[in-house]
Amino acid sequence: QQQVKQSPQSLIVQKGGISIINCAYENTAFDYFPWYQQFPGKGPALLIAIRPDVSEKKEGRFTISFNKSAKQFSLHIMDSQPGDSATYFCAASRDTGGFKTIFGAGTRLFVKA
């Protein structure tokens, strides 16, 4: 499958700190870049998403930074909270008669109280 590479695999952050997760993609045809959050025993749920014509998108404490020329994007979680402890997936998607979506390997975030 067309790859989306995600790092780090796991991340431990102090409460109030900044969590940063990075992703890189290969196929320039992708035109929608979402981040999903998954809690144990649940399915992933959309957290925030960006399109390649925008370099940054912010929603509350969550920000996506997008670098089209480098084919990289990242998620920043400001003022990280214990409730943010979850697995985060970046993904890349394109509308090919349905939005085919490829996921990164995931990052397990633990926020220490």
Next chain:
Amino acid sequence: DAGVIQSPRHEVTEMGQEVTLRCKPISGHNSLFWYRQTMMRGLELLIYFNNNVPIDDSGMPEDRFSAKMPNASFSTLKIQPSEPRDSAVYFCASNRGVTGELFFGEGSRLTVL
């Protein structure tokens, strides 16, 4: 509103048995996706449908796997015969075709002994 509904939530079976996983997408959504999640391989796209038609099944691991979508409100993923390496959580997701957001069910955890 009801989300994506998957059944069964848990299935334990013996090697060689047939397994059928079921999914009811959100009403009005026109795309349906089957993903498999394991620790080793993350979230893998198996197959997706648009307007009940299979669009891309390149992620289906082998002929033992098959998927159908006989109508807009129901899909099945069948494994026959099952093997221990098929043990995973299988997710169904749907999309309404306007944005790339996927809505996931809570998954079916399959254990093949």
